[in-house]
Amino acid sequence: MTLRETAYAKINLALHVRRRREDGYHELETLFAFVDAGDRLVAETCDADRVTVTGEFAGALTDPFDNIVARALSALQHPDGLCVTLEKNLPVAAGLGGGSADAGAVFRMMREAYGLPDNWRERSAKLGADVPACVDSTMHIGRGVGEERVEVENDMAGMAVLLVNPRVPLATGPVFKAWDGKDRGALPEGSARQIAREGRNDLRLPAISLCPIIADVLDALDQTDPWMSEMSGSGATCFALYEDIGQRDRAAETIARLEPEWWQMVGQLR
Known part of the structure; x- marks a missing residue:
């Protein structure tokens, strides 16, 4: 078997x-x-x-x-x-x-x-x-x-995804420890698109304080005009979402040319 x-x-x-x-x-x-x-x-x-x-x-x-x-x-x-x-x-x-x-x-x-x-x-x-x-x-x-x-309405299935990591490991514990403890409010309501658009990652700034290159990754992704970009979890991987696979692939090629040492993976949302 x-x-x-x-x-x-x-x-x-x-x-x-x-x-x-x-x-x-x-x-x-x-x-x-x-x-x-x-x-x-x-x-x-x-x-x-x-x-x-x-x-x-x-x-x-x-x-x-x-x-x-x-x-x-x-x-x-x-x-x-x-x-x-x-x-x-x-x-x-x-x-x-x-x-x-x-x-x-x-x-x-x-x-x-x-x-x-x-x-x-x-x-x-x-x-x-x-x-x-x-x-x-x-x-x-x-x-x-x-x-x-x-459960949530998944109106994002099939969206093109680009994952980028600067090859810097970042343990979860220190990132949570660096969080300032301020409650900035609940998750928005609505479909997945609405939540993703209106939500945030409260660990982004604590992670950047420990691993500044995350800000460079996010800036590079933002330059590719994605539907949205954000850090995932406690970092250091960031992602960008695109409505069009061709746009994602062009973004991946651009970032690979500018930052050949960074790890990346492409896919689609399930």
């Missing part, structure tokens, strides 16, 4: 931080969206669970036996051993939910092969707050620490 899945890159079209909680986490309101590109996973039955990591960013995962893919396999009972090859195409500590997306892809592969237990959401949440969202990988509003799911 061979199973194949894409770990879809997660982006936050809006991210409102409402308050710090006593447990150290933060109350959030966010519009999750997913790109039809990301890491790739291939699983084959074998004598015992094993994880092999390949790809451009494999070196960032220093212990493949204790990464989130291995923990996702352990979280679900299955009758066969699975040898999983993870092609790590997404940068690590980049605001794209890469590890959570990898775990979500494991859950989808297990669902296809064996089905999932009724409490799969609870099991996935123990791996990370974003993991339940990444199992379905469909656009929705997340609340709480991101685990509470609210």
Whole structure:
């Protein structure tokens, strides 16, 4: 048996931080969206669970036996051993939910092969707050620490996406710590387009204070006349959305010419 899945890159079209909680986490309101590109996973039955990591960013995962893919396999009972090859195409500590997306892809592969237990959401949440969202990988509003799911009208499916990262890792914890603690208001109401247009990312300025090159990435994206551009999650990856794939591809070519060292990926919103 061979199973194949894409770990879809997660982006936050809006991210409102409402308050710090006593447990150290933060109350959030966010519009999750997913790109039809990301890491790739291939699983084959074998004598015992094993994880092999390949790809451009494999070196960032220093212990493949204790990464989130291995923990996702352990979280679900299955009758066969699975040898999983993870092609790590997404940068690590980049605001794209890469590890959570990898775990979500494991859950989808297990669902296809064996089905999932009724409490799969609870099991996935123990791996990370974003993991339940990444199992379905469909656009929705997340609340709480991101685990509470609210449906939203997805009038953005198919929009062209350009992801750009300056190849600077940025850990989530310090960015949240640098947030000034001010509640700037709730997520707007309406369709996804309305929320994305009227929303904001409250972590953008804290992230730029720690990683100033993010401002350069956003400026470069803004020069390509996108429908919108923003930093994703806690950074340092930024994204631009376009109504036209050709415009996106021209933007990608321009940025690659001006900043050849920056990482980028193209896709469309799911």
